[in-house]
Amino acid sequence: MTSSVVIxxxxxxxxxxLIVLIFVLYPIASCPFILLGILNRKRxxxxxxAIFMGYMGILYPPAGDMYRYAEDFNLYKDLDxxxxxxxxxxxxxxxxxxxxxxxxxxxxxxxxxxxxxxATSYYLLFDLFHDxxxxxxxxxxxxxxxxxxxxxxxxxxxxxxRMGLAQTVLVYGIYWFLVKEKKKGLFFIVFSAxxxxxxxxxxxxxIISKYKIFNFSKNAFGCLCFLLVLVESSSLGxxxxxxxxxxxxxxxxxxxxxxxxxxEDLSSxxxxxxxxxxxxxxxxxxxTLYQYYQFYKSNPQxxxxxxxxxxxxxxxxxxxxxxxxxxxxLNVLKTFLILSSLYxxxxxxxxxxxxRIVVFFTIINxxxxxxxxxxxxxxxxxxxxxxxxxxxxxxxxYTDKWVSKNxxxxxxxxxxxxxxxxxx
Numbered sequence: 001m002t003s004s005v006v007i008x009x010x011x012x013x014x015x016x017x018l019i020v021l022i023f024v025l026y027p028i029a030s031c032p033f034i035l036l037g038i039l040n041r042k043r044x045x046x047x048x049x050a051i052f053m054g055y056m057g058i059l060y061p062p063a064g065d066m067y068r069y070a071e072d073f074n075l076y077k078d079l080d081x082x083x084x085x086x087x088x089x090x091x092x093x094x095x096x097x098x099x100x101x102x103x104x105x106x107x108x109x110x111x112x113x114x115x116x117x118x119a120t121s122y123y124l125l126f127d128l129f130h131d132x133x134x135x136x137x138x139x140x141x142x143x144x145x146x147x148x149x150x151x152x153x154x155x156x157x158x159x160x161x162r163m164g165l166a167q168t169v170l171v172y173g174i175y176w177f178l179v180k181e182k183k184k185g186l187f188f189i190v191f192s193a194x195x196x197x198x199x200x201x202x203x204x205x206x207i208i209s210k211y212k213i214f215n216f217s218k219n220a221f222g223c224l225c226f227l228l229v230l231v232e233s234s235s236l237g238x239x240x241x242x243x244x245x246x247x248x249x250x251x252x253x254x255x256x257x258x259x260x261x262x263x264e265d266l267s268s269x270x271x272x273x274x275x276x277x278x279x280x281x282x283x284x285x286x287x288t289l290y291q292y293y294q295f296y297k298s299n300p301q302x303x304x305x306x307x308x309x310x311x312x313x314x315x316x317x318x319x320x321x322x323x324x325x326x327x328x329x330l331n332v333l334k335t336f337l338i339l340s341s342l343y344x345x346x347x348x349x350x351x352x353x354x355x356r357i358v359v360f361f362t363i364i365n366x367x368x369x370x371x372x373x374x375x376x377x378x379x380x381x382x383x384x385x386x387x388x389x390x391x392x393x394x395x396x397x398y399t400d401k402w403v404s405k406n407x408x409x410x411x412x413x414x415x416x417x418x419x420x421x422x423x424x
Contacts, residue, residue, distance in 0.1 A: 016042075016044055019033045019034070019037070019044070020044070020048070020235060023048050023051075023052075023390060024389065024390045024391070025389055025390075026389060027052055027055065027388075027389070027390050028385050031052065033045075034048050034049050034051075034052065038152075039145065041129075043130075044123055046123060046126035046127065046130065047123065049126060050119045051119055051390075052117030052124040053118050053119060053122045053159075054114075054116070054118045055115070055385065055390075055393045055394075056118065056382070056385070057114035057115050057117060057118030057119070057159070057160055058111045058115045058394070058396055058397075059381050059382050059384060059385065060114060060157065060160055060380060060382055061376055061379055061380040061381075061398065061406070061407070061413065062403055062407065063379075063406075063407050063411055063412065064111065064412075065160075065161055065410050065411070066110075066114065066160060066374075066411075067403075067407055068411060069100075069110060069113065071101060072096075072099040072227055073109075073113060074244070076097060076100045076101040076104055077101065077104020077105060079101070084097075084101050093194070093195065093196055093197050094194050095162075095164055095191075095194045095284075096195070099113060099116070100113055100334070102104065109397035111396065111398070114160050117159055117164070117165045118159045118160060120168075120267070121159035121168040122152065122167065122170050123174045125152045125172075126167060128151055128171075128172060128175060128339060129147055129148055129152055130150045130173075132147060132151070132339065132342050132343050136343055136345055138345055138346050138347050139342070139345060143345065143355065144358070145197075146359045147342050149359055149363065150338050150342065150358065150359060150362055151342070153362070153366055154366060155366050155370070155372050157369070157376070158369075162195055162196045163196055163198075163328060165195055165196075165197035166192045166193075166195035166199050167192075167199075167328075167332055167335065169188050170188070170189060170202055171200055171332065171336055171339060172185075173185045173186065173187065173188025173190075173192060173206075173345075174191035174202075174206065174308070175191060175339055176338060177206055178206065178209070178304055178305050178308055179305060179340065179343055186206065189202055189203055189206050190203055198325065198328070203309065205247065205311050206308065208311065209305075209307040222293065232309060238396075241338055284334060284361045285330055285334050287354065287357055287361065288338055288341070289337065290333050290354070291337070291354045291355075291358065292309070292337045294351070294354070305340060309333075309337070309340075312332075312333055313333070315329065316329045325332070338358065340358040341355075345360070374414070375413060377414070378415070379406060379413050379415045379416065381396070401404065405419060
């Protein structure tokens, strides 16, 4: 018996080593094995999967916000610590500048930041998938596949940005702090605020969610959901913001979301296809909210999770006059509701049907997301995924010559502009 166990363990070790070797030599060829390993909840598969998605982050072109990140990276790497710290005094988001400065001093390129952002985000999402599918014994094999689609979307471009990484770290922290009742979750919640300053309020939301004043009845919660969908608020968000114990400079920075460019609603400038994409995104919000409402009535969740969601929805309602911030908060809410629903999922027919509907629209949303970034893929070097080793991908970077030829001074892709695109 012992001998057979040892032989089986040796075979698994040899298999894992072979997959890693294939990944190093030609990573694209290892994808089917990595996917199989992820579905079987293997840690090595999570690591390789996250690294592979990080490679895609490297190959994403330095355009749009990535152009600005690269410009900042090149600025930071030439500064000594004293001047860098003076510049940091003018910043509110510390993580990206510190990371850029450190990597720049080590001789890395801006692509390394994109790699770390994407790879870290995906590993945290894989870890959530692992713990949820391990903890909830009601999840059948098909539901576990659905969980992977919902928790680990293939749309890697979202995690190239500070907001995407911060959202992943935040949801990861909320899960461990509220659902699993682990103190390490609070660390991740606080850390998300260092990545993106707009997530500071979640520190307070997580703490005050323990007070029973926010324990609403199912009817009150239903009214709250109705308000979330329909009500617009003008100055309520500003008044709440002013009540927080922040410095004047911090409040001024956060208020840019209220009165600055973040308050501008650009939907009137969308094309028909962009409007359709937006409405499909919203459908997922509404379905996940309805699904959570069903859970709310059946009462399987701990009280503090309900209270956290209640406070969160109130904050989102008060941010409704700030379209960009409102949309980002809705995205965080959607992700947490999906995560919470999967953790407490049961085998009832209603819940299974709702889950399949959410998966269906999530897949459609992912297709829309790829359509929206089609030009970034077209004018990038993603072709290298099919003809490069891991070492070649890690060493790749966009040269100054490529950037000057393909990206204008405002960070727009020149080839995209030639096709008639005009940025909003």
